[in-house]
Amino acid sequence: MANEKIILTGDRPTGRLHIGHYVGSLRRRVELQNSGEFDKIFIMIADAQALTDNFDNPEKVRQNIIEVALDYISAGIDPAKSNILIQSQIPELTELTFFYSNLVTVSRLQRNPTVKNEIQMRNFETSIPVGFFTYPISQAADITAFKATTVPVGVDQLPMIEQTKEIVQRFNYIYSPDKPVLVDCEALIPENESCQRLPGIDGQAKMSKSLGNCIYLSDSADEVKDKIMKKMYTDPLHIQVSDPGHLEGNVVFTYLDAFCKDEHFERYLPEYANLDELKGHYTRGGLGDVKVKKFLNNIMQETLDPIRTRRHELEKDIPGIYEILRQGTNAAREVAANTLSEVKAAMRINYFDDAELIRAQSEKYEGIKD
Ligand code: ATP
């Protein structure tokens, strides 16, 4: 149907989901889901993509599918409203990837800043697997297969959306200029800058499963407290309480930017009205890190507690979760198959359904009977 509003988004099952995923994308997905503004929502567990850099450890990917599914549903994704699907079980996505790879050059892929950065992070410089190098193309297949119009993601995904838009444009220009088959999409990134790329608790630029610097949605209350109070990076120059503190690169304040609301001050730190006041005191000096960390811990516990409780309930019926994934995947596969047949028809490689082709070919040979 024309003008449908469709969401596609997803995560790689390389670990449990962390609070970077939550503020970067998951929290928004739940809001969008509950807004009722979208006709269809597809949430993908990108296992095939995870295998591009974990090909030697398929067990890791296999084990984490259920973890990601549990995290989704406990964070508020409702399988009655959102289709959760497993990428590798939809072979149509691979076929689309294959056809789209003709529309992308090697040098274009080499320019992708996120892939460049990830290659470095994984020490792949001299031996980049082709599958990893080309995963932006497979991501374009995922987005277009479901005719997604809206893709809620963190900023690291913007180059992928750019690449997808180029593929859509080229495909439609070459194969379906009169009636575009592929639908253009827009990224939806968080407005709050701290949420666009949440740093790790160690102060590194990005909280990431692969870097081991995460607070997971499923961490116990004690684990969360420990990570905040004992491990979290603050301001190395803030030695005495009376010293002026710095906010730049101070993870505790970045997390407060991402999670804190004025009502949290009423509940946990009534001597300040809002975050600006707290920041003001910190930068003037006289405010200790422990006090700020305790405040952050209260907020994190309040945010994560209901997610943790729902998770414990869901963990009691694991076969039920796999059933949700099976149904979501089956429904999504129908949609992807539909798009693939439109793609093949536009490329005119649907030979057996092409009566005109068969007729024209037989006419060509009509005179040559012996
Ligand atoms: P990996 O290290 O295996 O790549 P990851 O932690 O980067 O894992 P992905 O599954 O690659 O997680 O990312 C899933 C989604 O979460 C993407 O939309 C991405 O932009 C978003 N995201 C991941 N990490 C962060 C973060 N630290 N801050 C904001 N958004 C994030």
Ligand code: MG
């Ligand atoms: Mg990633």
